Every structure is written in C-alpha cells, then in structure tokens.
Amino acid sequence: MTQESLENDVDGLVRARIRGLRVAQGWTLDSLARRCHLSPSTLSRIETGHRRVALDQLVPIAR
Structure with a gap:
C-alpha cells in the first residue's frame, strides 16, 4: 500500500x-456549521471529498 x-x-x-455522526444526531449541514464555526459549504466539500479536512x-x- x-x-x-x-x-x-x-x-x-x-x-x-463526520457525515455519519452528523446524520445520526439529526443535524443538518447548517446546524453542524454553526456548532463548529465553519461554513455549510466547507462542511459539504469536506464530506464529499472536494476538500481535505x-x-x-x-x-x-x-467537539
């Protein structure tokens, strides 16, 4: 490898x-974004692999 x-x-x-835990909590991208002080679009790009975390x-x- x-x-x-x-x-x-x-x-x-x-x-x-990240996505699995967010969905399990019933949180939208917007609600997680508010909690971690990132934009929803940044979180979306991280979850979809268009951006590295x-x-x-x-x-x-x-947290």
Missing part, C-alpha cells in the same frame, strides 16, 4: 465518520 492510497483511505474514513477544522468538528 502506498502512502497516497493510505492517505486516501484515512480521508475517506474521516469524511464518512485540515487539523484546525477537525478539532471543532469533533
């Missing part, structure tokens, strides 16, 4: 986990 494929696997797992974004999302 290459470093790139490992990174893609981790990214996909993180994206799926940065560590400084991951901490507020996780």
Whole structure:
C-alpha cells in the first residue's frame, strides 16, 4: 500500500465518520456549521471529498 492510497483511505474514513455522526444526531449541514464555526459549504466539500479536512477544522468538528 502506498502512502497516497493510505492517505486516501484515512480521508475517506474521516469524511464518512463526520457525515455519519452528523446524520445520526439529526443535524443538518447548517446546524453542524454553526456548532463548529465553519461554513455549510466547507462542511459539504469536506464530506464529499472536494476538500481535505485540515487539523484546525477537525478539532471543532469533533467537539
């Protein structure tokens, strides 16, 4: 397994986990965005893989 494929696997797992937990809580992108001080479009791009999640974004999302 290459470093790139490992990174893609981790990214996909993180994206799926963020979306899965958000949906399980019954939260919309807007409600999670308000809670973690990010824009709904940023969260959408993270969840769909159009943007990589940065560590400084991951901490507020996780909280």
